[in-house]
Amino acid sequence: MWILLLKSTTLFICALIAEGQDDGDLRLVGGNNPEEGRLEIYHSFTWGTICDDSFGTPDAIVACRQLGYRTPTATFYTEGGGTDPIWLDNMGCDGTERKIYQCSHPGWTSHNCGHDEDVGINCTGNYQTVISPIFPTVKGNWGSWTSWTTCSATCDSGFKTKNRLCNNPVPSSNGLYCNGKSFELLECSTARCRVNGNWGSWSGWTTCSASCDSGLKTRKRLCNNPVPSSSGSYCYGETFEVLKCSTARCRVNGNWGHCQAGQRVVLVVILALKTESLLNNPVPSSSGSYCYGETFEVLKCSTARCRVDGIWGSWNLWSVCNATCGGGVKKRTRYCNNPCPSAGGSTCSGMAKETLLCAENNCPVNGDWSVWQVWSVCSSSCGVGIKRRTRLCDNPTPSYGGRLCNGNTLDVDSCNIHECPVDGDWSGWSSWNICSATCNGGIQDRNRKCDDPQPSNGGISCKGTPIESRPCHILDCEIDGQWGTWQEWEVCNTTCGNGTQQRLRKCDSPSPYFDGSECMGLDFDIKPCYQGICPDVQVQPKEYTPNLVSPVILGIGAAVCIVITAVITCISLFVFRRFRPEKRMRNGSNTENLLELKATSQQNDYDCDEPNDLYDTCNDENIVSGNTQIAADKIETGANAKIPFNADHEDNVYENLKIA
Structure with a gap:
């Protein structure tokens, strides 16, 4: 079964890899052209939609930029019609993010809308080559932990969780995502639950204590389904039952009785001197053999015969109890021979055997382990993770002084010991080179390398361009x-x-x-x-004036x-x-x-x-x-x-x- 599950999982993962989608990828569906349509995002191996609540122009610009479109006139509208999961809602982009899931949002699958509010975008317009604005790389940092949730159980093994978001700040401009777990799991309610006892199944009936006359057979049950624990109440009712058996009379061979002192045998001679005599010690019955010897003696005596009623003899000692705990029985007997009934006397009234309960104290129950629970999810998908499984000492739970289970309640094993794929990431940008012109607009470049770290073990290479340009000296x-x-x-x-x-x-x-x-x-x-x-003008001699x-x-x-x-x-x-x-x-x-x-x-x-x-x-x-x-x-x-x-x-x- 495990091999089949592993093969199915492997084929599923291979199919996903072949599909070539990365978590957070976008696509447009149902538009009149490739630049418009319902906005869908890929997450947890499934395409889903985004609601239009709080969705604005900055969100549309980030989505268009992630899809590879460069337009200053990105618009959004309510498209509807989706059938896949609703992944995101209440988006809050500021326009600087490189991917839309890096924008502020309540979290994956957290929404209060239906598919009639699925957002659509339009990335068409007057296209122009836009030089990406220069934004500083922002490394993500964890926000505050939420409060612990309520424990999942009030006793035995419960769990409570808390989580946090990578939003203080949200990583942007190729900044690294937060390192560590977004949630924590804590065991709680370790106190044992109060367990009321319940009867287990009856055992089979024992062999009848006698093969004839009044025999007894017994059966018992234990209060172990479950055993009461943690102040739980004990089972109500009897721990054993007694049933009469062998009601057929026992075969009794006849034996001559004895006359008591002072008694006389009455001899009655009828015709050919027929007589009666005593043959009652005991009287043959149930095909018992008749007495051997003469049935009578003839002696002249009193013709009257005395009537003798039977009386019980003393009880024998009690037998040893047939159990040491959990309920047993012990027995004793007596005989109707003190004296035996004779001459038409009545037999003894009452039981010849008596049964008494004994060893009613509960037997100690030694604890035994239940089956191991399934392994937890591996703590890491690669690079040596840890998986855990637990078991409980409740099959049965130790009680009445019984021994605890021997061994550990927690089992830990390593998993996913293969090397982790390391995705490439960009190093920091180099300094801007000298502008190509001193005025009237020039271009200057800077570059970076995919070596922080380099992709290895099948990790994906860096996304984006290693060279970035911007205008400079734009003054005339x-x-x-x-x-x-x-x-x-x-x-x-x-x-x-x-x-x-x-x-x-x-x-x-x-x-x-x-x-x-x-x-x-x-x-x-x-x-x-x-x-x-x-x-x-006439030339005249100069005169002094x-x-x-x-x-x-x-x-x-x-x-x-x-x-x-x-x-x-x-x-x-x-x-x-x-x-x-x-x-x-x-x-x-x-x-x-x-x-x-x-x-x-x-x-x-x-x-x-x-x-x-x-x-x-x-x-x-x-x-x-x-x-x-x-x-x-x-x-x-x-x-x-x-x-x-x-x-x-x-x-x-x-x-x-x-x-x-």
């Missing part, structure tokens, strides 16, 4: 502004005589973005122009105003830039973030249009010409200074000016 690269080309020269601001004309340019090739520095230099350029002698201001003085004053204005502007821009450290200057000292520029950023390598322009910042500041040169690093980006030109002579107005 800084783009420094660059000047566009100069616009055409504007028309001279005068129609005759000396004037000025200017041209403009914009900082838009490219414009500065993402905290990039502004363009260096001025956005305007000025040069003198001459439109010929005005037609209404003390009340008029010389045009030369006016020109010089205008030039001085222009220079002072330019100097004040430069100083203001210089101070303004010094107090804005976040602006990165192209030619200054804040160049530490140049590596964060986009690879597509345009370089500031514009060629100068006209190397002899007045305010051309491409010119070396050491080249001093007749035009005014202002160093680019002293002018605030985007400054627009338009200087009017009203001097009489360009030689007096445009002096060589350089602001260092």
